[in-house]
Each structure stands twice: as structure tokens, then as C-alpha cells.
Amino acid sequence: MGVGNGTRTVMLASAAAAACIGYIAYADAAAPRAGAVLAVYDTPEIHIATATRTAGQDANLKSVAALCVPRQAGPAAPIANNTAEPAKIFDNLYFIGIPGVSAWAITTSAGIIVIDSLDNPREAETFIEGGLKKLKLDPMQVKYVVITHAHNDHFGGAQYLADKLHAQLVMSDTDWGVIEHMQPPPAGNTNRGTLPKRGKSVKDGEKLTLGDTTIEIYQTPPHTPGAISLIIPLKDGNERHVGAFWGGIGFNFAQSEANYTTYVNSVEKFAKVAKEKGADVPLANHSNFDNAFQKIQALKTRAAGQKHPFVLGPELQQKIFDIQTECAMAGRARLRTATANK
Numbered sequence: 102m103g104v105g106n107g108t109r110t111v112m113l114a115s116a117a118a119a120a121c122i123g124y125i126a127y128a129d130a131a132a133p134r135a136g137a138v139l140a141v142y143d144t145p146e147i148h149i150a151t152a153t154r155t156a157g158q159d160a161n162l163k164s165v166a167a168l169c170v171p172r173q174a175g176p177a178a179p180i181a182n183n184t185a186e187p188a189k190i191f192d193n194l195y196f197i198g199i200p201g202v203s204a205w206a207i208t209t210s211a212g213i214i215v216i217d218s219l220d221n222p223r224e225a226e227t228f229i230e231g232g233l234k235k236l237k238l239d240p241m242q243v244k245y246v247v248i249t250h251a252h253n254d255h256f257g258g259a260q261y262l263a264d265k266l267h268a269q270l271v272m273s274d275t276d277w278g279v280i281e282h283m284q285p286p287p288a289g290n291t292n293r294g295t296l297p298k299r300g301k302s303v304k305d306g307e308k309l310t311l312g313d314t315t316i317e318i319y320q321t322p323p324h325t326p327g328a329i330s331l332i333i334p335l336k337d338g339n340e341r342h343v344g345a346f347w348g349g350i351g352f353n354f355a356q357s358e359a360n361y362t363t364y365v366n367s368v369e370k371f372a373k374v375a376k377e378k379g380a381d382v383p384l385a386n387h388s389n390f391d392n393a394f395q396k397i398q399a400l401k402t403r404a405a406g407q408k409h410p411f412v413l414g415p416e417l418q419q420k421i422f423d424i425q426t427e428c429a430m431a432g433r434a435r436l437r438t439a440t441a442n443k
């Protein structure tokens with residue numbers, strides 16, 4: 102890291118700590134007054150406590166606060182029964198994922214936009230193509246497959262969908278570049294799909310329109326350098342809602358203070374857009390983050406006139422961003438402490 106970067110990180114850290122103090126002072130009258138050494142408050146413990154307090158007893162927020170718990174190194178444990186039924190979520194949004202990773206379909210007046218493509222061609226065929234058929238949607242109507250980021254569990258089925266359904270693959274220009282430098286999976290590894298061929302590139306702030314529907318795309322690194330998050334218009338009968346789809350959740354990026362700062366900045370940027378758009382439906386590409394399966398279950402028994410389980414409201418949506426920020430700050434402070442103790 103150059104001197105310039107280091108200075109910037111320290112300055113941002115101080116600003117972040119100052120913001121954090123403001124929050125604590127309001128939230129807890131017994132907290133020490135601002136004016137003490139700022140760094141005292143930029144600790145993992147303080148940020149985790151703030152995230153935990155923000156989550157309270159809300160199950161959806163608690164799932165997000167799990168981000169604060171450092172992940173164990175090594176591959177995730179395989180899911181025993183990695184299969185699921187597709188589900189209609191909104192009039193124009195469908196879940197076509199599995200427990201390990203999510204995929205979604207947005208229906209428009211001119212075809213379907215699929216978000217993410219699961220791990221490999223087999224899953225794309227079974228759960229995306231097959232899922233759409235089960236939902237009485239025509240897979241040949243898929244015009245775009247938007248890939249949120251250059252990780253195999255999101256792009257592994259993409260080339261299959263491009264070839265079979267003649268769908269156009271869409272990813273950030275940055276992450277197309279990432280894929281170009283990746284090693285293809287070893288021959289015979291059917292759990293990983295081939296690397297997709299470069300398709301349509303999108304940039305930060307770009308819109309993707311199909312028929313009557315426009316989704317907005319924002320680059321939110323550093324989960325990957327070009328991870329994208331989406332603003333999606335949603336319909337529930339006569340009601341209109343706005344989905345805020347976070348595209349790269351976990352902190353499994355190269356561990357540096359600068360990367361955690363980038364995460365904090367990405368959340369700040371996307372939270373501002375989401376607020377302006379009135380986003381009230383948090384969506385994700387991993388169901389442990391947005392509790393998609395619990396909500397799908399609740400949707401099955403939803404009575405007429407009852408609140409939609411995916412609609413959490415703008416306030417909770419913003420709390421989710423607050424928790425992501427606190428957990429990223431906790432991660433950064435943890436790294437800083439580790440470096441200081443070396």
C-alpha cells in the first residue's frame with residue numbers, strides 16, 4: 102500500500118469512528134461522551150455491539166448481522182439437500198434458486214431477465230430452465246442473464262443459458278475482465294461451469310431496459326472488483342414496491358483495511374440510491390442473507406390483504422445497510438488490531 106492510500110484509509114477510519122460515536126451517543130445515554138480518543142470507538146466490539154443493537158430481535162436483521170461473525174477459512178460445508186422448488190414472489194419476480202445460492206427471474210412485457218446462473222450447467226438446466234417451466238414461464242423468453250459478480254456460484258450456469266436459450270449475458274465490464282484472467286475449471290469437474298464468454302458490459306449507474314421494465318445497476322465492490330447491486334421495480338397487485346438487490350455480500354475478499362473501506366463506501370453509495378428510490382424489499386443472491394426460504398414459506402399462507410413477507414419497508418431496508426456497514430467496520434478494526442499486535 103502506498104503512503105497516499107494509507108493516509109486516506111486512516112482519515113476515512115477516523116470519519117467512520119466519528120459517525121459511529123454520534124450513533125452511540127444518541128442510542129445509549131450512558132455511553133462515554135464524544136471528545137475522547139476517537140480510535141477507542143473504532144473497535145470490533147463497538148461495531149458488533151452497534152450491529153447487534155440495530156438488529157434487535159428482528160429475524161431478518163439478525164441474519165444480516167451474522168456478517169459480523171468472521172468466517173472460518175476453507176470451503177463451505179456442502180448442503181445435503183441442495184434442491185428447491187421455484188416460487189412466484191411478486192407479480193413480476195420469481196425465485197429459481199437453490200439453498201446454496203439464489204437465482205431470480207424478472208418478467209417484463211418483452212421477455213425475462215434472469216439474475217445469476219447458479220453453480221453449473223446441471224443446476225441452470227434443472228432449476229433455472231426447469232424452474233421457469235414449472236412456473237409456466239417459457240425459458241426461451243429469457244433475453245438477459247445478469248451476473249452479479251465473477252464468482253463461480255453465480256456465473257457457473259451462464260454459458261449454458263446463453264447457448265441453450267440464446268440469452269445475452271450481462272456483467273460489469275470490470276468483472277468480465279476478472280473472468281478473462283481466471284483459470285478454467287479442471288476437466289471433469291462438473292460442479293463448476295465453464296467460464297462464460299464475454300457478453301454485454303455494464304458500468305456503474307447504467308440502466309438495463311427490457312420492454313416495460315428498467316433495472317438500475319450499481320457497482321458495489323470489493324466482494325469482487327466489479328460486483329453489481331440492482332434496483333428492481335416490483336408489482337404486487339395494485340401495489341408497487343422497489344427491490345434493493347445486494348450483489349456481493351460476504352467479506353471473502355483479500356483482507357485489507359482498504360477493501361473494508363471500499364465495502365463501507367459501496368454500502369453508503371447504494372443505500373443512498375435505495376433511499377431515493379424508496380426501496381423496501383431487500384433481495385440477495387444467498388438466501389441466508391435475505392431469508393428467502395422463510396419468506397417463501399410465509400408467502401404460501403398469506404391471506405388476501407395481508408402484508409407481503411418480502412416487503413420489509415424502507416426503514417428496515419436502511420437498517421440492513423447500517424448493519425452491513427457496522428460489520429465491515431468491525432472487520433476493518435479487527436484487521437487493524439491484528440496488524441498492531443504483530
Ligand SMILES: [Zn+2]
Binds near residue numbers: 252
Ligand atoms: Zn461471491
